Amino acid sequence: MTRMPLPEIKNSIDRVIHAIEGRYTSGLSPASLTLAYMDWLIHVSHSPGKMNEMVENGLRKFSAFTLWAARAGIDQDAAPFIRSLPGDRRFNDPVWKRFPYNVMAQSFLLQEQWWHYATTGIPGVAKHHENVVSFAARQWLDLFSPTNYPLTNPHVVEKAINTGGQSLMQGMQNLLEDMQHSLLEEPDPDSQAFAVGKNLACTPGKVVYRNRLIELIQYTPTTDKVTAEPVLITPAWIMKYYILDLSEHNSMVRYLLDKGHTVFMISWHNPDARDRDLGMSDYLNRGIMEALKAINAIVPERKIHLVGYCLGGTLATIAAAAMARDNDDRLQSLTLFTAQTDFTEAGELMLFIDESQLSYMEDMMWEKGYLDTQQMAGAFTLLRSYDLLWSRIVSEYLLGESPRQNDLMSWNADSTRMPYRMHSEYLRRLFLNNDLASGRFLVNDRPISLRDIRVPVFCVATQKDHVAPWRSVYKLNDLMNTEVTFVLTSGGHNAGIVSEPGHPRRHYQLGIQTAEDKHIPADDWLQRHESREGSWWEPWNQWLDQHSTEKAEPPAMGNAEAGYPAIDPAPGNYVFER
Structure with missing residues (x-):
């Protein structure tokens, strides 16, 4: 019997320990967090001037707040002592202006402000560690927000009084039911209102190609004439494709068909342990390149409009650059939705990306051969803790409200896994090393450059994106020598893209930058282009037609x-994989 080498035994022990730990830390590396904390603690303890300033700031603010609180008990129209930051809507309701809730809210905001001051601006602390400590302090403080407790939240108190305590009883019942579903791993009955093939992903079509990694769906045309060049959409493999084919009224696929486009969609296989060694090159070659080959056989002698969403957009950009390097002219245009190409300012997601964190995550993935949905959910929940955690706790468990389900929420709960090798390569080569923007990314052992891309580009970013911040997406303008139409739309990473015509309160800004234009800073771009009401889908359709x-x-x-028969009806088989 062959014995495992001693170094491999030691590595296996480490991986098992880290994998077990990761189940209880939401995939966060204890070493990474400790390093950040110690960096801050050592430097702040060796900065007596800063410490004295922190104490003085706290005493001065507390004294002023005490006087304000005394007045606030009498004058409820008094101006707030501290105004909430933009985007923080926890205390926007007028009920928080009433005593004593106004004092509670302002006291909490004062603590948040002081801790931000205490965790930032410490000489010598690495910027990454400063961001981690500041973020961790915010998360810890969120535990004590007055919105999260029944006696300090006026909405909860009023509803409990008006319902004779029934709202609290209903909230307890909601909590017990959720605990039961979680412990028994049962599906939530409320999530069954929407189902793929029933009222989601129902646009007619056929699977015309399948390999181990993708199914290629060709959709049935709805017009007598179509634009000659078909559209290929590449979604991110972290999501099911049908975010772009939700309900009939907000399906981007159906919209494009009705506007006279031939639409193809990649549906990614949900990887399991057998796929642990699939890498970025597999997703490129067996994904996009195989799909292009199939479309060339089905719609011969026609170029293709390539569209990519999120990670699928990054992969589409890599494909376009590699094709341009190799003088492959099969693309007519490139469209990107919330896709990053320069990762130097990739937002708060970078808090979870450093050498320690990636090594820890690789050990977690090694156990199963993939990163599962629960491990991914932890980081995204922390990034949007109010929207994804605390607001739900208050709504369902304190106010006793029934969870509101819609098609986008159902899709969001239907996440996928990512193979060990691919996810490790993606995070290291793009997020950590920024190889793509730096011209070091290799495709078939040769580097690619985004400046080789010559087809016109339509790039969409969203204002409230926590995954791909719009200023990071905007950096694409500096990396290309081609015409870029950049759109900044309202909404977040997903809701901003699913922004069909007729959707209320939607607006966007649009600007065109040619290869000859000089660099325009993101904030200047924001000032130069006026806001337009409506959906960005309409100018994009016009752009595709042009x-x-x-x-x-x-x-x-x-x-x-040609070897591409219609195999199965849409939505195919891979979309049902769990």
């Missing part, structure tokens, strides 16, 4: 003679 040629007869569904 960069297409003549109208043509719709192509046949698949091409059996």
Whole structure:
């Protein structure tokens, strides 16, 4: 019997320990957090001037707040002592202006302000460690927000009084039911209102190609004539594709079909332990490149509008750059939705990306061969703790409200896994080392450059994106020598993209930058372009039409003679994988 080498035994022990730890830390590395904390603690303890300043600041603010609180008990129209930061809507309701809730809210905001002052601006602390400590302090303070407790939240108190305590009883029942579903790993009945093939992902079409990694869906045309160049959409493999084919009224796929486009969609396989060694090159070659090959056989002698969403957009950009390097001219245009190409300012997600954290995550993935949905959910929940955690606790458990389910929420709960090798390569090569923007990213052992791309680009970013901040997405303008139409739309990473015409309260800004334009800073761009009401889907459709040629007869569904028969009806099989 072959014995495992001693170094491998030691590595295996470490990986098992880290994998077990990771189940209880939401995938966060204790070493990474400790390093950040010790960096801050050592430097602040060796900065007596800063410490004295912190004490003085706290005493001065507390004294002023005490006087304000005394007045606030009498004059409820008094101006707030501290105003909430933009985007913080916890205390926006007028009920928080009433005594004693106004004092509670302002006291909490004062603590938040002081701890931000205490955790930032310490000489010598690494910027990454400063961001981690400041973020951790905010998360810890959120535990004590008066919005999160029944006796300090006026909405909870009023509803409990008005319902004779029934709201609290209903909230307890909601909590017990959720605990039961979690412990028994049962699906939540409320999530069953929306289902794939029933009222989600229902646009008619056929799977015309399948390999181990993708199913390629070709959708049935809805017009007599179509633009000659088909559209290929590449979603992120961290999500199910049908975010772009939700309900009938907000399906981007159906919208494009009705506007006269031929639409193809990649549906990614949900990887398991057998797929642990799939890497970025597999997702490129067996994903996008195989899909392009199939479309070339089904719609011959036509170029293709390539569209990529989130990680799928980054991969589409890599594909376009590699094709440009190799003089492959099969693309007509490139469209990117919330896709980053320069990761130097990738937002708060970078809090979870350093050498210690990535090594820890690799050990966690090694156990199963993939990163599962629960491990991914921990980081995203922390980034949007109010929206994804605390607001739900207050709504369902304190106010006793029934959870509100919609198609986007159902899709959000239907997440996928990521293979060990691919996820490790993606985080190290792009997030940690920024190889793509730096011209070091290798495709088939040769570097690619985004400056080689010459097809026109349509790039969409969203104002409230926590995953791909719009200023990070905007950096694409500096990396390309082609015409870039940049759109900044209202909403977040997902809701800003699912922004169909007729959706209320939607607006966007649009600007075109040619290859000859000089660099325009992001904030200057924001000031130069006026806000337009409505959906950005409409100018994008016009842009696709402008960069297409003549109208043509719709192509046949698949091409059996070329080896691409219509296999199964849409939405295919991979979308149902759990």
